[in-house]
Amino acid sequence: xxxxxxxxxxxxxxxxxxxxxxxxxxxxxxxxxxxxxxxxxxxxxxxxxxxxxxxxxxxxxxxxxxxxxxxxxxxxxxxxxxxxxxxxxxxxxxxxxxxxxxxxxxxxxxxxxxxxxxxxxxxxxxxxxxxxxxxxxxxxxxxxxxxxxxxxxxxxxxxxxxxxxxxxxxxxxxxxxxxxxxxxxxxxxxxxxxxxxxxxxxxxxxxxxxxxxxxxxxxxxxxxxxxxxxxxxxxxxxxxxxxxxxxxxxxxxxxxxxxxxxxxxxxxxxxxxxxxxxxxxxxxxxxxxxxxxxxxxxxxxxxxxxxxxxxxxxxxxxxxxxxxxxxxxxxxxxxxxxxxxxxxxxxxxxxxxxx
Amino acid sequence: xxxxxxxxxxxxxxxxxxxxxxxxxxxxxxxxxxxxxxxxxxxxxxxxxxxxxxxxxxxxxxxxxxxxxxxxxxxxxxxxxxxxxxxxxxxxxxxxxxxxxxxxxxxxxxxxxxxxxxxxxxxxxxxxxxxxxxxxxxxxxxxxxxxxxxxxxxxxxxxxxxxxxxxxxxxxxxxxxxxxxxxxxxxxxxxxxxxxxxxxxxxxxxxxxxxxxxxxxxxxxxxxxxxxxxxxxxxxxxxxxxxxxxxxxxxxxxxxxxxxxxxxxxxxxxxxxxxxxxxxxxxxxxxxxxxxxxxxxx
Numbered sequence: 001x002x003x004x005x006x007x008x009x010x011x012x013x014x015x016x017x018x019x020x021x022x023x024x025x026x027x028x029x030x031x032x033x034x035x036x037x038x039x040x041x042x043x044x045x046x047x048x049x050x051x052x053x054x055x056x057x058x059x060x061x062x063x064x065x066x067x068x069x070x071x072x073x074x075x076x077x078x079x080x081x082x083x084x085x086x087x088x089x090x091x092x093x094x095x096x097x098x099x100x101x102x103x104x105x106x107x108x109x110x111x112x113x114x115x116x117x118x119x120x121x122x123x124x125x126x127x128x129x130x131x132x133x134x135x136x137x138x139x140x141x142x143x144x145x146x147x148x149x150x151x152x153x154x155x156x157x158x159x160x161x162x163x164x165x166x167x168x169x170x171x172x173x174x175x176x177x178x179x180x181x182x183x184x185x186x187x188x189x190x191x192x193x194x195x196x197x198x199x200x201x202x203x204x205x206x207x208x209x210x211x212x213x214x215x216x217x218x219x220x221x222x223x224x225x226x227x228x229x230x231x232x233x234x235x236x237x238x239x240x241x242x243x244x245x246x247x248x249x250x251x252x253x254x255x256x257x258x259x260x261x262x263x264x265x266x267x268x269x270x271x272x273x274x275x276x277x278x279x280x281x282x283x284x285x286x287x288x289x290x291x292x293x294x295x296x297x298x299x300x301x302x303x304x305x306x307x308x309x310x311x312x313x314x315x316x317x318x319x320x321x322x323x324x325x326x327x328x329x330x331x332x333x334x335x336x337x338x339x340x341x342x343x344x345x346x347x348x349x350x351x352x353x354x355x
Numbered sequence: 356x357x358x359x360x361x362x363x364x365x366x367x368x369x370x371x372x373x374x375x376x377x378x379x380x381x382x383x384x385x386x387x388x389x390x391x392x393x394x395x396x397x398x399x400x401x402x403x404x405x406x407x408x409x410x411x412x413x414x415x416x417x418x419x420x421x422x423x424x425x426x427x428x429x430x431x432x433x434x435x436x437x438x439x440x441x442x443x444x445x446x447x448x449x450x451x452x453x454x455x456x457x458x459x460x461x462x463x464x465x466x467x468x469x470x471x472x473x474x475x476x477x478x479x480x481x482x483x484x485x486x487x488x489x490x491x492x493x494x495x496x497x498x499x500x501x502x503x504x505x506x507x508x509x510x511x512x513x514x515x516x517x518x519x520x521x522x523x524x525x526x527x528x529x530x531x532x533x534x535x536x537x538x539x540x541x542x543x544x545x546x547x548x549x550x551x552x553x554x555x556x557x558x559x560x561x562x563x564x565x566x567x568x569x570x571x572x573x574x575x576x577x578x579x580x581x582x583x584x585x586x587x588x589x590x591x592x593x594x595x596x597x598x599x600x601x602x603x604x605x606x607x608x609x610x611x612x613x614x615x616x617x618x619x620x621x622x623x624x625x626x627x628x629x630x631x632x633x634x635x636x637x638x639x640x641x642x643x644x645x646x647x648x649x650x651x652x653x
Contacts, residue, residue: 115634122447
């Protein structure tokens with residue numbers, strides 16, 4: 001690491017990141033066998049955590065990397081659950097319907113993206129909210145759902161509670177791992193360079209030939225699909241489907257909280273944010289309204305005073321990269337941690353990107 | 356049916372009231388305030404609290420609440436928006452969304468889940484009506500609301516074109532740096548604009564409370580109405596918001612005729628149709644939808 005040469009060093013994997021990669025594999029393996037040792041309640045909580053990680057990672061993919069802040073992502077969460085109900089009602093195996101449903105959500109999001117991606121910033125954000133509100137109303141019209149009374153994923157009841165719990169746990173773990181894997185692969189590949197270019201400066205990216213709209217559309221559909229998976233999994237854990245609960249803007253509020261606290265635009269930040277949110281919910285979730293006030297206030301404070309979030313700050317200060325998705329150029333004269341003064345093509349913070 | 360059309364047009368006055376603050380703020384500061392609806396509901400609760408606790412009639416209560424809203428607008432700009440706007444175009448969305456969550460839940464904490472209304476405190480005004488030729492009854496409150504919207508929009512228009520302060524706000528919205536060069540204090544102009552926007556929000560909240568019921572979580576639908584009306588009518592001047600509000604209200608009226616749950620669906624649908632037509636004909640994004648009032652103010 002401290003080798004001195006006359007040319008700049010281009011880094012991708014570092015020793016830390018290789019250790020981190022092994023640690024991630026070990027953690028996933030441990031999580032996979034964890035239900036053997038955990039109580040039923042703990043398994044359910046862990047399933048919720050995996051769903052939160054999916055939500056945070058997907059919202060971060062859209063906002064942190066695609067520069068598309070949406071406050072209507074609950075539409076995909078609700079649709080993921082709704083289509084699963086519909087497919088299971090049509091006779092599909094309930095577990096299969098969870099994933100077919102998410103694919104349907106992804107497919108639906110495609111034509112939607114043609115239209116919504118032409119809006120920018122605040123208009124996109126609130127336009128998505130209108131879409132969510134309208135979809136909620138339309139789902140309410142479905143006789144199967146019975147308006148706000150809702151319905152249930154009854155066919156899941158053929159499995160006994162224990163099997164069901166563990167099966168959903170594994171499905172959630174597998175979905176989380178797969179979605180994070182897809183995102184990681186996407187960000188590391190050639191699309192990743194385009195994504196980061198757009199994140200840093202959309203106009204400049206377009207001027208050097210990056211396909212801005214196509215790349216954004218990819219992120220939009222991926223996020224819709226992932227959040228659809230999360231909604232379907234949430235339905236599997238709670239069985240009941242009430243449109244009001246699933247199409248609630250609170251889901252987006254959670255996503256925003258997780259990503260803002262963890263670190264918008266960083267791969268690890270979303271995961272950290274989901275963990276923080278999970279712990280806060282475990283400790284303070286019982287306090288009801290004050291808990292929500294606290295979440296909102298924390299989001300405001302982070303956006304004002306720590307817009308890079310926890311991970312962005314750690315990363316900036318210590319030059320730490322656990323799961324590097326970009327390249328880093330280090331000038332040999334500089335101290336390794338002094339990353340800010342190096343002409344770094346990989347800029348990971350919204351604060352810097354506007355500079 | 357003509358009766359319903361007239362009611363729809365008058366309801367459009369309310370949407371114009373709530374929309375004009377949103378589009379005014381956007382045109383000056385390029386910020387869409389996601390706490391807009393929540394702040395209107397806050398104003399309604401403040402009036403309700405004054406009326407139920409201190410027996411202050413809502414129209415008198417406005418003398419307290421509107422200055423309060425102006426102060427809130429000033430503080431909002433100075434302490435939240437100004438700071439977050441420096442972090443790029445996306446941060447203010449997140450900041451104001453967080454603020455909306457805080458306001459909604461604080462209201463819930465303070466006032467509970469019950470739906471409230473200001474109607475009991477304004478006497479017979481809530482149900483009085485005039486009979487128009489053709490057996491049409493129009494509510495006095497609805498007419499007052501519509502007239503307020505017209506006066507407010509006209510007043511804002513005059514203020515922006517005819518006064519020194521209004522011109523400095525317009526200059527700031529066009530180009531803050533150049534405005535600064537010719538001696539306009541952009542921070543002050545923005546803070547004043549935010550105060551004005553919040554006063555309109557306070558008025559909208561008052562009429563929301565008088566014509567209907569509200570609860571702590573009523574802010575989100577109001578924000579959507581405001582946004583929809585502003586986008587539908589956003590093609591030209593502030594008067595566009597009035598047109599937008601009327602179109603929105605008429606679409607809701609038609610929707611309600613088609614299906615019992617069609618009121619809101621009709622509104623959202625017409626918004627999306629207008630958006631679709633606008634996007635496919637103009638190819639404009641952000642600035643094409645909510646255009647600056649200053650462009651056409653003269």
